[in-house]
Amino acid sequence: MSPSPRATRRTVGITEVARHAGVSPGTVSNVLNRPERVAATTRRKVEAAIAELDYVRNSSGSSLRSGRSGSVGLLVLDVTNPFFTEVARGVEEEAATAGLAVVLLNSAEQQDRQRRNLRLLAEQRAAGAVVMPVDDDLSDLLWLARQGTAWVALDRGDVSEEVGCSVSVDNHAGGLAAGRHLIGLGHERITFLTGPFAIEQVRRRHEGLREACAEAHLDPDEAVRVVEQPQLNADHGERAVDAVLAGGPRRRPQAVFCANDQLALGLMKGLGRRGIRVPEDISVVGYDNVDFADLVHPGLTSVAQPKFDLGRSAMRLLVSELNDPGHRHERAWFTPELVVRGSTAARRT
Template sequence: MSSSTEGLERPVGINEVAARAGVSRATVSNVLNRPHRVAEATRRRVEEAVRELDYVRNSSGRSLRSGRADAVGLFVLDITNPFFTEVARGIEDEAAESGRAVILLNSAERSGRQRRSARMLAEQRAAGAVVMPVDDDLSDLFWLRRRGVPWVLLDHGGTGEATGCGVSVDNRAGGLAVGRHLIGLGHERIAFLSGPFAVRQCRDRLAGLRAACAESGLDPDAVIRLIEVPMLNAGSGERAAEKVLGGAARPGAVFCANDQLALGLLKGLGERGLRAPGDLSVVGYDDVDAAALVHPGLTTVAQPKYDLGRAAMRLLGDELDDPGHRHLRCRFTPELVVRGSTAARRGT
């Protein structure tokens, strides 16, 4: 395992920018904060030096005055998903015990927003971050680490020495459990309702479903119909009902990549006079509170959300407190929760 200090660079300061541009510190400050006071040629020279050195302005003075020098960022994919509420609670509880505050950053499943959030944390000289990445491109996060801001990956399979610490759930095992459950009920036509396939969790859950088909002697390509929607939210699930019901061979069951999609799908089916499990068996993933409150209750895969958050923040805290910290990986095993939204295929 590699030391947490490997790959970190001392952030470029205003003195280096001033030297590169051949101007004073005051001139650089004016370009950054009051550009109208600087002659155009000088301003362009300073701006070029900023780009060449990849300088990030230091807003830590303002952070210190507000008592947030020990703030850490939390990147989530969708702030409206209650899954992240419970994860965030675990992170905040763990952070509070060490006197740290948490800044919530919503990427909304968009890489551009993730990139802007990383830049903001660097400008604020945040202590560190817990990140659920939008996709497998971690270049923004490596940029952040090189600026002296370490991070821990949350619920992302690409953890290890190369990327630092990580806390994840075995999503393939979760998909495998769903597949075994549905196949055991006699379902041989299963739709997988997925969010953007760039999201690793979606791919891993589908891989588990495919593995369940293979171990049962079924051809995954013949059993599974993939339906991809742009967002992992209830609205996308509701609108997907039309796609699920379309085509010559209607599936007998739908495995949704998360509970938000599943709850939305149940609503979309209800609007068309259909119900689970009589017309379609429906499975979600995450076990949010609403999964047990709807009728019938939603069969889903429970993740240890709160423990996931606490473990991630504990790893980040260890790295911040111990210069000799070694990167670790922590993986949880999810659990299938069977409720009333799934039943045996009619005729079996």
């Protein structure tokens, strides 16, 4: 039996590249790390040798010398949520420009998993991390900073610039826009379907909805009912149907504002199985405007977040902290926009 390619492959070193190109190992090192110091003709010879020998640089040595790797972590609340796919694309694009690799991690909205993942990044000497915290407790991030790992809080608008950088959408404004839209359609009984209130984003969206009611001279305590679920996903949206419909037809909400699109799409599925029509019987609004919000029928009215720009902005702040000795912590804000589709309609009298 012939040996496998893995068993027979020989690692090409920098000395062999230098011999092949007819230069010193120091010149090869300069081409890899400080190419501006090498004459163009010599640089092309070395690059040709690298390509011919299929040389792959070993970054572990420089990582050991600097104490940091060339990777950064991206820790999200739910890796299955398509919202984070677009956020990750923005993070990765900006990281690639800075020569950094991105490691995706998932907290599953659990504090202990967040803590384990951040400890793993510290153990691996990650250069930094973009983190969406699971709740208001920032002690894990402060611990990470004490280990020498820079971080940026993603989708958290209440992080002080004295503590660290943050990037967020104005979630209060998003809830306000959703509430004004539903009230403008004549809906006066609105259920807010959400995940855990420990998540700062959902609290701000709820506050915005209540403010819209107060603007319209509706008592928020009477007009808004909260249905809280353990997680912000489609399964829990579908399971929430009984709680949303509790109280019988006379108390049934005229509209439901969901804290994210996953909950909204799950709820719409559950309502459909009960024979309850959207929007004829109940209007539904989501949050995030994920790609497939426009692919369901009816299309989901949703509060759009600039997902790609969120990720790119967070990574820019992290790169600034890593590379700029004069870096000062910043708080970046984005404004959401309501995208109206077929899941909302005027209340039928």
